Amino acid sequence: QVQLVESGGGLVQAGGSLRLSCAASGRTFSMNAMGWFRQAPGKERQFVAVIRWGGARTYYADSVKGRFTISRDNAKNTVYLQMDSLKPEDTAVYYCVAAQVYYSGMQRENDYDYWGQGTQVTVSS
Numbered sequence: 001q002v003q004l005v006e007s008g009g010g011l012v013q014a015g016g017s018l019r020l021s022c023a024a025s026g027r028t029f030s031m032n033a034m035g036w037f038r039q040a041p042g043k044e045r046q047f048v049a050v051i052r053w054g055g056a057r058t059y060y061a062d063s064v065k066g067r068f069t070i071s072r073d074n075a076k077n078t079v080y081l082q083m084d085s086l087k088p089e090d091t092a093v094y095y096c097v098a099a100q101v102y103y104s105g106m107q108r109e110n111d112y113d114y115w116g117q118g119t120q121v122t123v124s125s
Contacts, residue, residue, distance in 0.1 A: 009119030022096030033102040034079040038092035047107035
C-alpha cells in the first residue's frame with residue numbers, strides 16, 4: 001500500500017499562487033507516476049496533471065496548461081503542484097494520486113491506484 005498526504009491548500013485571490021505538496025509513504029517503490037485531480041462543488045472529478053516518477057515526463061489538462069507546474073523530489077517521495085495565475089474556476093478539492101503503471105497522457109481515474117484525502121483550494125474573485 002501507498003499512503004498519500006496532501007498539504008498546501010488554502011484561500012487565495014484571483015491571480016495569486018499556491019503550491020500543493022503530496023508526501024508518499026509505504027510501498028513507494030511500486031509507484032511509477034504521481035499526479036493530481038480536482039473536484040469542484042457539484043462537478044465531476046477531473047484530471048489536472050501527472051508526472052512520471054523516472055524521467056519526469058509530464059502531462060497537463062488543457063485548462064491548467066501554462067499556469068500549473070508539476071514536479072517531484074524522488075528523495076523525499078514528494079510531488080508538488082505549483083499553481084500560478086489562479087482563477088475562481090480553479091476552486092476545488094485537490095487530490096494527490098499515484099499509479100503503479102505509467103503511460104503517456106494517463107488521465108482516467110481508473111489509471112490511478114492510490115488517492116489522498118484531498119486539500120481544499122479556494123480562489124476568490
